[in-house]
Amino acid sequence: MKLADLQKIAEHEVDFQRAYKHRINVCCSSGCVPFGALKVLKAFEEAIKEFGVEKECKVARTGCVGTCSVGPAVVIEPGDYLYQSVTPEKVREIVRDHIVLGLPVKDMLYRNEAFFKKQHRLVLRNAGKIDPSRIEDYIAMGGYSAIVKCLATMTPQGVIYEVTRSGLRGRGGAGFPTGQKWSLVSRSHNTPKYIVANLDEGDPGVFANRTLAEADPQAIIEGMLIAAYAVGAEKGYIYIRSEYPLAIQTLQKAIAQARAMTLLGDSVLETPFKFDLELRFGAGAFVAGEETAILASVEGRRAMPRPRPPYPANSGLWGKPTLIQNVETLANIPMIIQNGGEWFSKLGTAKCSGTKCFSLTGQINNPGLIEVPMGITLREVVYEIGGGIQNNRAFKAVLVGGPSGGCLPEALLDLPIDYDSLTKVGAIMGSGGIVVIDDQSCMVDQAKFFEDFCVDESCGKCVPCRAGLVKVQEIFRRITTGEGKMEDIAALDKAGNYIRDASLCGLGQTAPNPVLTTLRYFRDEYVEHIAEKKCRAGKCFRNQKPQEAEEQ
């Protein structure tokens, strides 16, 4: 296939889709499938035949629209009518009323407009709109025109210039400037060079990368192609969690289709540019998200980090220069090339351009997957998009950044969400988890939960993380079983600071965040646990029931 052919495919596909008056998009992502999405899909296919509207109505299997708590979700175009909690039994009614009679079924529509109002869906622009198993759908939306633009009109340096100008920062959590990273890899003379796309997403409670891979896999591949062209890499790996079977299938199919169209291979779009990629499967290790650990895992070893320097940009996979990027970062790239770095730099805030995807969960009315401009406040996310706390209970904290993020109190709700503001208050962007908790949760118990997680996931290589976290866990055990002493608060604080400052990798350096933030913002709960042996949420001291004590 040549550059010009892509345009033809796009035009042909647009005409093909225009022939249908309606398009029924059934969300078949991991959020909706367990709750019957495939049966709903089948029911729609049968119903349009039954009503004889199969010529004017296309049923498509799509990715996620974000309203994951009211799945299976179905969107009918035109008009973007979003139906919630659709069951196969309700499908006939929807087809009869909406498609045949032109009357949307009002009681089944998702009427919560606030959920979408403050969102800005850029990375997720195709999510829920295209069929991820058809590369033609992606091409019809303008897909692969950015790599065409690069190959036809831009030098690798020109691509890096645009990415640098966009101000894009790594979406994996640390926020390193993407353009700068590319420039480092590109300047290295050692070959071959590699690209690793990080789709490990080991944070419990986070599913943004998975959703992206299930909804728009070609955007990740196109982003990798552009990055490879810019830095001079010939081979790429997508490192994905094995807990994501649907995302794996979707990507496998996407890679095969891209290869068939010569978008991947020895001669990309019949130009001298060469790039191919493979999937690599993780196996349940949180630490594998760390950049040197992911390299060890791709090489087939234990995912243990190593000291830097040398940085992967100079010495990565098999000692060769390697660019490691989160898949969300990569999915931003095609848009930056199409619209220019300057356009992107105006989105979000001055220091943090663009948008960020978050998994919004916990005790909140509208949980789901959201994408918001950088700089939006936590209050807007929790109370407007999220619709406030479930069952009108009291807000207690919001956990930002996964198990090594921070627990922030109500007083900080007006904080703008960007890398630097979050770090300042002791949280991190992490991979984009926002968990809202209400007064039924105990902050001491919550911090203990995260530390237990970090103890399990510590790789054991460096002492501060391996031994320090066990000490922290021991203190938590004492405090939550009634054996706590007032000195324990100072001891936790001290241990937390040591672990943060002395650990080898990001896991250890951020693992104490939940302890340090809860000590900072919810100290009174620790004091209550120790002095009064009281847990206001009733989560702790459970093994202190009198009858059990007597038995012992």
Added chain:
Amino acid sequence: MLKDDNRKVMLDKFMKEHNYEESSLLEILHKAQDIYGFLGKNIFTYVANALQLPPSHVVGVATFYSFFKLKAPGEHVVTGCLGTACYVKAVDDIMTAIEQDFDVKRGGSTADSKLSLFITRCIGACAMAPNIIVDDEVIGKATKEIVLERVRLALEGGHRS
């Protein structure tokens, strides 16, 4: 030694496709677990020989990653999601109830090997939290009553929807 059967043929074929490369060790272990259900000692030795790696290296890699199972699971498997969203929504109470009602500990199986209880660190269906997986069925917005009933049905060999 591994028994000469179809399963071994599949594993051999897969290893050959990957040129017996050390860098494919994780993929090969995944495949072996798919085929055999879990990774036993004989599999480790076999894979180590084929890839010309020390068995200690293969065991080291397999035990490092929590996804690999080292013991045969029971006839029925219940997995509780212990991701943050599920924890906040009190999945722990449901897990404790299963432990008490069926006399099983997390990470283990019942004495008669009928039921195994595992935990996972997030299945990614966080908006439907808390989630419990009974055999292959994900139960979202799970409650103690629903889950206990479903496990009971599974053990009785009753219907699976």
